[in-house]
Every structure is written in C-alpha cells, then in structure tokens.
Amino acid sequence: MELKTLKEELGSTAYPGRGILLGRSADGKKAVIGYFIMGRSVNSRNRIFVADGDGLKTKAFDESKMVDPSLIIYNPVLVLGNTQIVTNGDQTDTIFDFLKDGKTFEDALRTRTFEPDSPNFTPRISGVIDSKSGAYKLSILKSDCGDEASVQRFFYEYEQPKAGEGHFIHTYMGDGNPLPSFEGEPQLVAIPNDIDTFTKTVWESLNEENKVSLFTRFIDLETGEIESRICNKHEA
Numbered sequence: 001m002e003l004k005t006l007k008e009e010l011g012s013t014a015y016p017g018r019g020i021l022l023g024r025s026a027d028g029k030k031a032v033i034g035y036f037i038m039g040r041s042v043n044s045r046n047r048i049f050v051a052d053g054d055g056l057k058t059k060a061f062d063e064s065k066m067v068d069p070s071l072i073i074y075n076p077v078l079v080l081g082n083t084q085i086v087t088n089g090d091q092t093d094t095i096f097d098f099l100k101d102g103k104t105f106e107d108a109l110r111t112r113t114f115e116p117d118s119p120n121f122t123p124r125i126s127g128v129i130d131s132k133s134g135a136y137k138l139s140i141l142k143s144d145c146g147d148e149a150s151v152q153r154f155f156y157e158y159e160q161p162k163a164g165e166g167h168f169i170h171t172y173m174g175d176g177n178p179l180p181s182f183e184g185e186p187q188l189v190a191i192p193n194d195i196d197t198f199t200k201t202v203w204e205s206l207n208e209e210n211k212v213s214l215f216t217r218f219i220d221l222e223t224g225e226i227e228s229r230i231c232n233k234h235e236a
Contacts, residue, residue, distance in 0.1 A: 001188045006198075009168060009189050010205035015040070016170040017179065018088040020127045021202070022136040022158075023166015025218060026193040031134040032166055033127075033217040034202055035076050035086050038210040040175075043067045048232040049213040054079040056215050061234040071115055071122075077215065084219070087126040088171060089115065095126060105137055106155055113151040114143050119178040121148060123171050131219045131226075135159045138169050142181045156186055166191045199229045 010016070021034035037058070039045035046065045047058050056077035060066040074090045085095050091112050098108035105128050115122040123142035130136070137157045144150035158167060167186035172179045192198050195218040203214050214231040 001185065003165065003188050003190055005190050006201045007205045009187055010202060013172075013174040014207040015172055015175040015179070015210055017122070017172035018125065019168060019170035020086055020088070020125050020138065021166050021168045021189065022086075022127050022129050022138065023189070023191045024134050024161040024163055025191055026164035028163030029221060031084075031129050031131055031136070031219040031221060032191050032198065033077075033084060033086055033129060033219075034166075034168075034198070034214070035088075035216075036202065036206060036214040037076075037088075037212045038206065039212045040210060044072060045212055045233075047072060047212055048234055049076070049215050049230045051228070051230065054226075056230075058213075061232075071117060077217075082131045084129045084131060084217070085127075086129075087124065088122075089124050091124050091126055095128065099128075105139070109139050109141060109153060109155075112141060114141050116148075118148060119146065121146060121181070122179070123181050125169050125171060125182075127169075129219075131224060132221065134161050134221050136161065136167075138167060138186050140169055140182060146178065164191050165189070195227050195229060199231065203231045 018037045023032045046061050048061045050059045057075050075092045078085045078092050078096045095108040121143040123140050126139045128137050139155045141153050168189050169186040199216045217228045219226050
C-alpha cells in the first residue's frame, strides 16, 4: 500500500466524517492516536471534546441547541491499564467492559453493529493501542451496501508497527445522500515525531466548514508519559 502524507489523505475529501488514526512516531519511541469528528447538521456541529480523566468525552457546546444526543454524545476515548480505546460511538464502553472481563476487542464488537441512522447506517469505527508495545488494532462495522439487515465486520491487526507510519480509517468516502460508507483497508499514512506538528497537520487538513473537533495523543513507549491535545472549532 502506498504511504501517503496526512495532508494528502485528509484533504482528499471534504467529508470523511469521523476518523481514527493509530500509529508510531517517526523516531519509533511513541504510540500515536488521532481522532476527529465532523458534522453537516447543526446538531452534529454543536459539539466539543472535553478531557475526562485519562479519557475523552463529547459535550454539547450550546445545550439549548442539542436535539438528539443519542449518537453524538459518548466517550471517544477510555483507558484500561495499558490499553487505549478509541471509537466513534458508545461501543467504547462495550469494548472497555469486555476487556475488563478478560474478553477481547473482537468479542466486544461482535455484539455491535452499525449505527441506526437510516439511510446512512454510519459505520462504527474502533481502535485499541497498547501503550507498552505500540501494537494496535482497528475495526469497522458497516452495512452491506446499505442493507440494514446485513452487517459486515472487519478487523485489522498491526502487531509490529513501523516507525513513522500509521493507519487511518474513517466513516465515509465523501459527501452524499445517503453518505457512502468507507471502503477498503485502513490507509497507510506518514506520522511525524512531534505531537504539535501532528495535531496542526491533521486539523489544518480537515475541511474548514465541516470539521468540529480533534483529539491527539502521543504515549512514550518506554516511560508511559502521555501528551494530549484537543482542538475544538467552537473554541478556536
């Protein structure tokens, strides 16, 4: 697979929806997490990311404009021991609960399906990354060509990530009505050394009209030290 720059990949469509990027810094010393949300409706755009302990939650920017919180208010990031969990919905909690009970990432997601937002049936994208080894997994649960009775579950495992490389998965291939679900394997992208460079590149590469929030995290694989950044359009 061709290695693409973050700017090239993120700028290739005005509406990738929600996206997860996991990988390793260019010096090989840090595990890397990126998660962003975008929106077309007033309800979807009326959100910010807020730190919640070691994790992350979404919150309404203006509570008076919140219409339906069911699919847009959730925990995008939760941490269990050495495992960082990142998803685009409440399946974060499902994965956390299953891992806590000694079960697997895959076990958890086999109990879930795509979002019930007909006619889009937005895919559920999820990832876990080990803060000691840097190994990570990604998954997407989506409908079979818009068939609400048929779910497809895909899992991708990256046991020995290479320095300076990551994998990016997102919900949509672009704008449309209904929105076209992501297709193919997670895209291979180049990762820099510095969290601020990484954060700035991702944020500035997202479509200005549609971007809402971005979370990034670098974890030192030797010391466990964590650096995180949050960008919110409403607070810019």
